[in-house]
Amino acid sequence: MLKITIYNEGVHEKLDHRAGEIYPKGIHGQLKSALEDEFEIKVFTLETVEGITDEVLADTDVLLWWGHIRHAQVPDEVAARVRDAVHGGMGAIFLHSGHHSKPFKLLMGTSCNLTWREDGDYELVWNIKPGHPITRGIGRFIKLDHEETYGEPFAIPEPDELIFIGSYEGGEVFRAGCTYRRENGKIFYFQPGHETYPTFYNEDVIKVIKNAINWAYSPYREKIGCPNVKKPLEE
Amino acid sequence: MLKITIYNEGVHEKLDHRAGEIYPKGIHGQLKSALEDEFEIKVFTLETVEGITDEVLADTDVLLWWGHIRHAQVPDEVAARVRDAVHGGMGAIFLHSGHHSKPFKLLMGTSCNLTWREDGDYELVWNIKPGHPITRGIGRFIKLDHEETYGEPFAIPEPDELIFIGSYEGGEVFRAGCTYRRENGKIFYFQPGHETYPTFYNEDVIKVIKNAINWAYSPYREKIGCPNVKKPLEE
Amino acid sequence: MLKITIYNEGVHEKLDHRAGEIYPKGIHGQLKSALEDEFEIKVFTLETVEGITDEVLADTDVLLWWGHIRHAQVPDEVAARVRDAVHGGMGAIFLHSGHHSKPFKLLMGTSCNLTWREDGDYELVWNIKPGHPITRGIGRFIKLDHEETYGEPFAIPEPDELIFIGSYEGGEVFRAGCTYRRENGKIFYFQPGHETYPTFYNEDVIKVIKNAINWAYSPYREKIGCPNVKKPLEE
């Protein structure tokens, strides 16, 4: 069983009754419930974020990250640890407003800004790579009855592979599923998952996350160093 | 002045009165009118397609290509010439249903299939690269009151740069502006331009095409060969 | 067991005693011997190339292709079948002079030209992606005592991932391992394998080929079509 570590800020669920009603055990609780049949799960929230140590990351195959209004309270050291673990081969999946999290921005090298509105539009998440491991079992699109609207321009580096594009009731589009490799680690950004909608109960959304975990996992865990070497044929 | 060669099939305008009324001088005629203040223009249609010789292509900075129901009648030799000219540094812009043209498919190495419907939906063509030369002067999106709906999956290689994404009234999305480099030549695919709508009268569409011409132009014109060489330090 | 189809032209081994002595059962014979413990193998040569039917390709997980002086004798229909099978999800590995084979050029959309000399230089094939599935078990570089020298510019599209770079005794460099996705199919180009050197007896070369087979395999086999669709929310 792959070892998954979930970080969920866990603040909206306490401050906003809508989020609290949808996710009474937190977004992390729902993700854990949805994933624990196939994966071994550890969970952290903002309150325990310092527990995301190098040891925990070394024992994590793939990290899931959801955060929003408390990005700034995640210590820089934790963000740097996550970045370094990804470099060394840990997989990472950033969900929804995780686009603005410290580790995602460190890994992208960009602001990861976007346009947004919150009008409860429906979203169609279009599958543009039908043969990709991340879209296994997903049809032409996933319909979400309500989502926060994210729009372009999304200030990210050109994705290695664009997997999903979302369109919203109001007409916006958004690169909703993007893959990256950063050194030895694989990264997937996936846009659905606003705290006031039951997105993480959607079976297709969970299927994508499961697929992405399997895709992002690498048995190879080692950082690229900066050694002073000998001439190759004199080694 | 850059030298532009326009190929437009020119068949719909004769067979379909709606196309004929919108483009009485053909799509090529309208493109010529819209571009000739800034570029030196040559025009070919299906009737004269064999005139697209190596000499013509060598004297062309950027080629524009619109075709649809008569792709199959373009001789393979002409398509191969276009491909080879692009390899040698000629720019090429494929418009709308040119996605299925012989030279585009040869250059992409894929089927370039897509989904489609023709319901007169409006389209929002979103600018996702605000700082790119191709989007100079274009706002957040271009609104087209009516366009043919193209949808994903669009069977193309991952673009070097994704410039525009279109969304349609019915909810589809489409990678509407894509750049590629193939050997020494630069390629832009641009989706708007259905024959029964006045898309090529839209000022923003024309601005994009002008920008793309300037972007695709290269002063370097030479093919990459396959020479038997000497050791580099013995040359 | 994954099903592998090997195409080897098989002509050098008959015409050139050096190739014949190194590969008495043909390059295909040596590849078969090296791979058959882990994969189910079918073999074709130029003499039987027409046997590479749609049925054979549909029953192939990953195709290996080695050709050189008889590229032109491979029927266009066979090359088109291979291209289409890759589009539909079959993996493909092109070895050494397979860079100029018809199916590889069709899939790349470029001439795939390069510079070359045949002086028996040693080659160091550098592993530039230590965490990639294709380099599993490979050290910093593979040393080949003698190889044909291939040099840049190599007229290919920018690879999705550059996996290996070769350097030669004389000083040339070459993008020796390149991955591509074309529609639903994964492609790996791997430069080592000149017919007059025992490259396919090298354990690391075989390890790379085995890794690449596992990497290129996809359980998803379906072509992307061009359907006329209904509005997504009216389906």
Added chain:
Amino acid sequence: MLKITIYNEGVHEKLDHRAGEIYPKGIHGQLKSALEDEFEIKVFTLETVEGITDEVLADTDVLLWWGHIRHAQVPDEVAARVRDAVHGGMGAIFLHSGHHSKPFKLLMGTSCNLTWREDGDYELVWNIKPGHPITRGIGRFIKLDHEETYGEPFAIPEPDELIFIGSYEGGEVFRAGCTYRRENGKIFYFQPGHETYPTFYNEDVIKVIKNAINWAYSPYREKIGCPNVKKPLEE
């Protein structure tokens, strides 16, 4: 005239007599001399690095950055300013050991580690994109009689375009010229330029830097924001 800002640490030239003899006015002094016929130049060193303010960057078309043993002394604020200016459209060229500079690592999101040795090997810098604006006027390769040897793996994201590959006397290879776009800014990394060799007197090296400046320049200077927007058709 484009406005160029050169940052050179300027420490080796004082501490190491070899560097001091080759670059008596500093690496910045030599770059200024070589470029000032075509560009308007401002210069900063470690001693004045805090002078690289937002105002200076806003008035800079393209920034050149050379640093090595004092990367850590560049204030984080300066590095963040440079990153943000690139996001907003400023071009940036990182030279040689600038691969480990704070702003480059911030923009890449990776460690930018590499292997290295210092044996005075000659280097051949191979031009693998003969039609690219950055290689205009450059032949098959640039020969440098002596350079520090940089080797793979180079821990960078896959370049948008790989322009040069270096090979060294001892057999190493290195991705010596790489382009990236990060938001609205264009970035070029160029490996030649060790402080104890007269690399920046080489005419081809200077030609590449001039070409890269012209390539990296963008007239568009604006950051991508994160605005709360209205529905597109209600704006």
